[in-house]
Amino acid sequence: MGEQDDVEERFRRLVAEMEPGSSPPLPKASRASMREVKREARQRKKAAARPPQPPAPHRAYLEAVSDLPGRGARRRTRRPRPARLHSERVRTISIGVAVLAIMASVIYFQWFRAATSTAVADPTVPSSDSAPTPGVGEANEPLGNPPVVEDQPGRYSFVATQAGSTAPVAYDPCRPIHYVVRTANAPRQASSLLSSAFATLSAATGMTFVDDGPTTEIPTGQREPYQPSRYGDRWAPVLLGWATPQENPGLADDVIGLAGSASRSVPGGPRVFVSGEAAFDVAWFRRSLTTAGGRAEAEAVVLHELGHVLGLGHVADASQVMFAMERPKVTTYGVGDLAGLARLGGGACEPRL
Numbered sequence: 001m002g003e004q005d006d007v008e009e010r011f012r013r014l015v016a017e018m019e020p021g022s023s024p025p026l027p028k029a030s031r032a033s034m035r036e037v038k039r040e041a042r043q044r045k046k047a048a049a050r051p052p053q054p055p056a057p058h059r060a061y062l063e064a065v066s067d068l069p070g071r072g073a074r075r076r077t078r079r080p081r082p083a084r085l086h087s088e089r090v091r092t093i094s095i096g097v098a099v100l101a102i103m104a105s106v107i108y109f110q111w112f113r114a115a116t117s118t119a120v121a122d123p124t125v126p127s128s129d130s131a132p133t134p135g136v137g138e139a140n141e142p143l144g145n146p147p148v149v150e151d152q153p154g155r156y157s158f159v160a161t162q163a164g165s166t167a168p169v170a171y172d173p174c175r176p177i178h179y180v181v182r183t184a185n186a187p188r189q190a191s192s193l194l195s196s197a198f199a200t201l202s203a204a205t206g207m208t209f210v211d212d213g214p215t216t217e218i219p220t221g222q223r224e225p226y227q228p229s230r231y232g233d234r235w236a237p238v239l240l241g242w243a244t245p246q247e248n249p250g251l252a253d254d255v256i257g258l259a260g261s262a263s264r265s266v267p268g269g270p271r272v273f274v275s276g277e278a279a280f281d282v283a284w285f286r287r288s289l290t291t292a293g294g295r296a297e298a299e300a301v302v303l304h305e306l307g308h309v310l311g312l313g314h315v316a317d318a319s320q321v322m323f324a325m326e327r328p329k330v331t332t333y334g335v336g337d338l339a340g341l342a343r344l345g346g347g348a349c350e351p352r353l
């Protein structure tokens with residue numbers, strides 16, 4: 001309990017620093033070790049040195065974390081080795097809320113760089129440098145239908161919605177979602193982890209996923225959705241890969257995965273995801289996949305990140321995979337996740353992209 005109190009105290013302190021006047025009163029002095037305090041100071045310094053980030057994802061993360069009752073962290077601290085690694089992560093994440101909010105370095109993070117682009121392909125104009133020939137792979141109707149599930153308002157969220165509507169930005173269900181996997185740094189279990197996750201996603205969305213094989217491309221978070229020299233005249237397949245913090249700085253500190261998708265639209269048409277990317281932390285997966293129960297946790301992280309790729313955002317409900325922090329006991333999509341995925345499977349077909 002002592003450790004948990006400590007974590008919560010620092011959480012409140014950090015939030016108070018961020019939002020003066022709107023936070024719970026500060027309890028008195030921390031019992032944190034000097035090492036932790038120094039670490040916090042280093043993180044803050046680092047955060048202060050970074051440029052300001054777009055506000056939306058931070059707020060979403062803060063909301064999710066603000067609701068944290070600390071249960072997950074407490075449960076984790078009870079786990080035997082090597083779970084200590086997890087507890088450290090969780091503790092750092094709990095105490096580092098304000099820091100994370102500033103530097104956007106959440107345990108799971110969606111990047112929006114490409115998604116905020118407004119570049120569009122005019123349907124009357126042949127493909128340009130920034131877009132392939134429209135309609136590659138497009139069928140006349142959706143390739144499958146999402147299952148009918150009970151809606152679970154508040155238990156799922158979307159990364160983005162259509163202008164003036166609550167309808168999500170989603171992939172085009174009339175064409176398969178192709179993906180490539182970076183083989184370098186991938187764990188031995190990569191292929192089974194991914195095929196199992198895509199089977200789950202296919203059932204949850206009605207969408208079709210196609211494995212286009214290996215790639216040498218590194219998921220850096222700075223990816224162009226159209227790369228004709230590498231992938232030909234089509235939107236680049238979704239890139240999935242394991243990377244180190246050196247290869248993808250977004251994976252530094254406590255981040256174990258990052259994912260997002262890029263959207264495009266034509267004038268008057270819906271915004272549609274055209275390509276995406278997910279990066280998984282090499283070290284975390286190596287550790288997890290060699291521990292008892294770690295395989296299930298690794299699967300959950302893959303499901304979480306692929307949920308982001310398809311368009312799910314974070315939720316405050318800690319029983320859902322799309323909760324912002326990895327929780328060892330939540331290893332399969334919950335009813336909220338599944339309700340969100342079903343809606344994402346019912347997106348608009350857009351042959352003009």
Ligand SMILES: [Zn+2]
Pocket residue numbers: 107108109110304308314323324
């Ligand atoms: Zn996430």
